[in-house]
Amino acid sequence: MRRRQEERSQATRAALVGHARRLFAERGYAAVPADEVVAAAGVTRGALYHHYGDKQGLFRAVFEEIEREVTEQVAEAIVGEDDLWQVMLRGLAAFLDACERPEVVRIGLTDAPAVLGWQTWREIEAEHGLGLIIALLERAINEGVIAPQPVPVLAQIVLGALIEAALLIAAAEDRQAARAAAERSVQTLVSGLLVDSAARGAEAPGGRPTQ
Amino acid sequence: MRRRQEERSQATRAALVGHARRLFAERGYAAVPADEVVAAAGVTRGALYHHYGDKQGLFRAVFEEIEREVTEQVAEAIVGEDDLWQVMLRGLAAFLDACERPEVVRIGLTDAPAVLGWQTWREIEAEHGLGLIIALLERAINEGVIAPQPVPVLAQIVLGALIEAALLIAAAEDRQAARAAAERSVQTLVSGLLVDSAARGAEAPGGRPTQ
DNA sequence: ACAGAAACATACATGCGGTACGTATGTCAA
DNA sequence: TTGACATACGTACCGCATGTATGTTTCTGT
Numbered sequence: 138m139r140r141r142q143e144e145r146s147q148a149t150r151a152a153l154v155g156h157a158r159r160l161f162a163e164r165g166y167a168a169v170p171a172d173e174v175v176a177a178a179g180v181t182r183g184a185l186y187h188h189y190g191d192k193q194g195l196f197r198a199v200f201e202e203i204e205r206e207v208t209e210q211v212a213e214a215i216v217g218e219d220d221l222w223q224v225m226l227r228g229l230a231a232f233l234d235a236c237e238r239p240e241v242v243r244i245g246l247t248d249a250p251a252v253l254g255w256q257t258w259r260e261i262e263a264e265h266g267l268g269l270i271i272a273l274l275e276r277a278i279n280e281g282v283i284a285p286q287p288v289p290v291l292a293q294i295v296l297g298a299l300i301e302a303a304l305l306i307a308a309a310e311d312r313q314a315a316r317a318a319a320e321r322s323v324q325t326l327v328s329g330l331l332v333d334s335a336a337r338g339a340e341a342p343g344g345r346p347t348q
Numbered sequence: 349m350r351r352r353q354e355e356r357s358q359a360t361r362a363a364l365v366g367h368a369r370r371l372f373a374e375r376g377y378a379a380v381p382a383d384e385v386v387a388a389a390g391v392t393r394g395a396l397y398h399h400y401g402d403k404q405g406l407f408r409a410v411f412e413e414i415e416r417e418v419t420e421q422v423a424e425a426i427v428g429e430d431d432l433w434q435v436m437l438r439g440l441a442a443f444l445d446a447c448e449r450p451e452v453v454r455i456g457l458t459d460a461p462a463v464l465g466w467q468t469w470r471e472i473e474a475e476h477g478l479g480l481i482i483a484l485l486e487r488a489i490n491e492g493v494i495a496p497q498p499v500p501v502l503a504q505i506v507l508g509a510l511i512e513a514a515l516l517i518a519a520a521e522d523r524q525a526a527r528a529a530a531e532r533s534v535q536t537l538v539s540g541l542l543v544d545s546a547a548r549g550a551e552a553p554g555g556r557p558t559q
Numbered sequence: 560a561c562a563g564a565a566a567c568a569t570a571c572a573t574g575c576g577g578t579a580c581g582t583a584t585g586t587c588a589a
Numbered sequence: 590t591t592g593a594c595a596t597a598c599g600t601a602c603c604g605c606a607t608g609t610a611t612g613t614t615t616c617t618g619t
Contacts (some may be wrong), residue, residue: 142585142596149597165462167378170575182577185600192576251376251462255515286536290529293516294509295535300506304466305501315501322502325495326509329540353565353616360566381606394568397608 150188150198152178158199162240166196166248196244196252197261203245204265207235211269221282222331224273229299232266233316236303246300259293267296291330292294298323332344361409363389363398369410373451377407377459407408407455407463408472414456418446424482425523432493433542435484440510440534442520447514470504478507495539500556502541509534 140189156177171192175185189195214231215224236242250258259267270292276281302319309315367388371380382403386396400406425442426435449455461469470478481503488494513530520526 145599147587149442167462171577172575181599183600186577187597228366241410247466248462251459255458258520259519284536286533287529288467290513290526291533291536294513294530294533297512297515298505298509298537301511302501302505305504308467308470318498318501322497323542324504325497325502326505326537326540329537356616357566382608383606392568393608397564402608403606431580 145149145190146309149178151181152180153185153188153195154198154202157195158202158240158244161196161199161248162243165243166252171195193252196248197257200244200249200253201261203241204261207232207241207245208269209233211266221273221280222328223279225327226324228269228273229320229327232299233303233306233320236307237312239307242303242307246304262296263310267292270296277330284332295327298326357399360391360395361387363391364396364399364406365409365413368406369413369455371412372407372459373454376454377463382406400507402498404463408461408468411455411460411464414452415472418443418452419476419480421446422477432484432488432491433539436538437535438482439480440531440538443510444514444517444531447518450518450521453514453518457515473507474542478503481507488541492544493545506538509537 153174157169157174160174160177163169171182171185174195175182178184185192185195189198211228211231214227218224218227236246236255253261262268263271271288274283274288274292278285278288302323306312306315306319365473366386368380368385371385371388374380380394382396386393387408389395396406400409422439422442425438425445429435429438447457464472473479474482482499485494485499485503485506489496489499513534517523517526517530
């Protein structure tokens with residue numbers, strides 16, 4: 138029974154990931170020396186390279202943690218809702234809520250694709266946020282709400298729109314206004330996918346922009 | 349009249365940007381030492397830091413050159429076309445064509461936001477591709493083709509979708525198939541913005557997906 | 560022709576990432 | 590319990606890359 142050593146490792150990893158997350162979010166991956174992370178975590182470089190192989194490995198762990206959190210936040214927001222359009226509205230809002238945290242924007246949206254490479258980023262994303270969107274779209278097609286089409290492709294493109302919306306909001310001077318406008322724009326865009334957008338608009342009063 | 353010196357500088361800058369462009373495209377900004385760029389360009393670090401201040405400055409120059417090329421390519425493809433929906437279709441196709449070149453994908457779409465920071469990236473983008481999209485959408489609103497709404501926000505989100513589509517194509521095994529599917533998805537998404545999508549679909553036979 | 564500036568080249572300082580190696584502690588089997 | 594081994598680090602060092610400071614040469618205006 139190896140219990141104490143396991144806990145020790147976990148504690149070290151948690152400290153490394155936690156402080157790395159904060160520092161990467163504040164100044165970006167490239168601008169934070171590994172020395173600073175390990176110093177903040179109260180360990181040395183040895184611990185980092187033992188657990189994560191290299192600096193990029195640590196970043197990946199941080200990214201995956203953030204991905205899990207965001208996806209869970211979105212999943213919680215849509216659970217129990219039957220109406221697909223409402224699910225989409227709530228999911229969108231929850232995602233933009235999650236992206237209010239600067240760490241999510243800087244680490245998850247800005248740095249991750251460049252640091253890990255787009256391919257790797259996409260693979261990880263497919264198991265979290267992208268996977269959620271794919272599931273949603275497939276369900277929508279099955280219910281006949283949107284027209285049949287290659288789901289993974291559409292999902293990726295929609296994710297791109299979502300990410301850009303979140304980045305736009307994060308960089309805006311007036312976050313409130315930007316959030317309202319961006320959320321509305323995404324709603325407009327996605328509502329165009331519905332086979333009978335007008336009907337949906339009636340079902341969800343105020344939910345779908347009609348102006 | 350300073351003519352010879354001007355030409356000399358221009359030649360040096362062209363060599364630096366040219367080789368940097370190739371190397372950055374092949375292995376990414378972070379993985380290419382400045383030494384390698386200046387060696388390929390047949391100069392020394394002195395020339396680089398004289399003209400561009402730092403390595404990031406050189407990258408910025410490369411990025412702006414690529415942006416100009418892509419935007420010009422798209423602009424050429426849509427000039428002379430009156431029908432707005434056709435303009436969008438052609439612009440989309442031209443953009444995806446431009447993104448077939450790996451340098452555009454790696455430098456312009458993957459590295460640039462992380463290297464320059466999203467804010468700076470966005471400012472540069474606003475004077476090129478994003479600016480083009482904004483102009484298009486404003487014209488569309490003026491003509492009553494799409495509903496009035498905050499254009500810069502919508503443009504940015506659409507750009508995000510376009511970029512993700514291009515990245516998806518670039519990373520796909522079967523580029524042909526991915527290109528067809530992605531282009532179609534973006535068409536579907538954007539066509540949802542039109543106030544009377546059905547009418548547009550009739551005007552442009554085969555152009556707008558109706559399945 | 561000469562003063563100054565621009566366009567580089569060279570040398571150096573600094574800092575960061577990765578690796579090799581040492582060490583202490585935990586783990587399991589006999 | 591004890592010896593063999595694995596795990597989890599700490600330490601020291603190397604190579605490399607960036608940026609800067611300082612020369613040196615080539616132009617350019619007067």
